[in-house]
Amino acid sequence: MKVTIYDVAKKAGVSIATVSKVINNTGNISEKTRKKVLGVTKKLDFHPNVMASALTGKKTKTIGLLIPDLANPFFSELARNIEDSATNWGYNLIMCSTDYSSEKENKYLSLLKQKSVDGFILASGFEDLTKVQELIEENIPVSIIARDSPMIPINTVAIDDYMGGYQATSYLISLGHENIGIIALDVWSNRERVRGYKQALEDHRIKVPGNFEYAKEISIVWGKKITQNYLNSANPPTAIFTCNDLLGIGAIHAAREYGISVPEQLSVIGFDDTMLATLIAPTLTTMAQPIQIMGKEIMELMVGMIERNETIKRVTLMPELVRRESTAKVVKKGNS
Structure with missing residues (x-):
């Protein structure tokens, strides 16, 4: 009954x-x-009865969460923290994985609007922001997490990706590395990390390598593939900054297959500080994102919009360097 x-x-x-x-x-x-x-x-x-509430114009206490890739440990951990925070506020989440596809993003936005969700949290690439702008114009509460969006007025909880890339590269430079490769995906957050990487090299009067290429996806496979390209080049790097932990793990795997010791011959630094960073051997030095704080902040912004019609806020958090075993001082040729 x-x-x-x-x-x-x-x-x-x-x-x-x-x-x-x-x-x-x-x-x-x-x-x-x-x-x-x-x-x-x-x-x-x-x-x-959520749908009955929607039909009478009441809140459904449901938020749509669009995630680019739940197989990526960073996004799965982020989704879990957002869900925990939503539960504390008395809200439910409907999660959709978009695979960085604009077609899927648009499909899920339309579907969730039909479900009369109270608002949207977008943790996806969303390179085409026209649909997001439409949500704003329809007065639908919407927030973006894990990427910045300075071009549109929207609630944002983001990491300073530029400074993260700058700090990661500066740390490698402080260890004596001058030939530093980078592996990234062609999305906003990674492009900002690449920009920070290049600026750190320029500030230390180090030439930016010319053989940079974007990965086609964030995965161990692509981290391994691009690292192999670096190691097969005429002047292989002594360190690689990977803009994601999965890419960093791929880099370590590639080095192992080539008989190159990490960190003695190749230092690797990742980004995110997911649980996988401590499971790989050697453990991965990385730039940590405060995932728990991000989940809490984004829900506070959403509830403020939905229940109190609060104005737009932008929250920018700083990543933090976590030193582990995959980085070390460069060994100059001729030194023991």
Whole structure:
């Protein structure tokens, strides 16, 4: 037998109106009553009729989350933290994986709009921002996470990718490396990391290598492939900055196959600090993104827009260098 709002009100000893206010997070309800009602809804396994709420113009307490690749540990960990934060606010997430495809992005945006979600969190490439602009013009709450978007007015929680690339490269330079390769995907965040990499080299009067190419996807396979290209070149690098941990793991695999020791002969630094960074041998030096804070911040911005019609905010967080075993001082030829 289906549990109704009447059952919850009776069990909690409150009115139906009080249960409705708690479920929809409206009105002045004491924390004691709120916890009591929520406890009963959980015990009775009560689920409000989301579509009925949508048809009457009420909030559905649901947010659409578009992720480019759930197989990427960074995005799966980010999604988990966003989901945890959403649960704390009383919201549910509908997650869709877009594979960096504009076609999929547009399809899922249309589908979730039909589902009457209260808003969108976009953690995808979204190189074509026209659809995002349409959401803004329709007054649909929308936020972007894990990339900046200075060209449009939108809630943003981003990492300073430029400084992350600059710091990662500067760290390798401080270890004595002057021939430093880079592996990146051709998306906004990685392009900013590449820009920081180039600026660090220029600031230290080091020539930017001319054999740079973008990976076709963020994967161990492509990290390995481009590292092999570097190692087969006439002047192979002594260090490689990879703009993602998966690419960094691929670089370590390629070095191992070529009989090159990491970090004694080749230093590798990644980006993200996912759990995989500690599982590879040697463990991966990386630029850590504060994933838990990012999930918390993006939900606070979304709830502010949905429930209080708050204005646009941009949150920029700094990545942090995590030193592990995959980087070391360069060994000059002729030195022991």
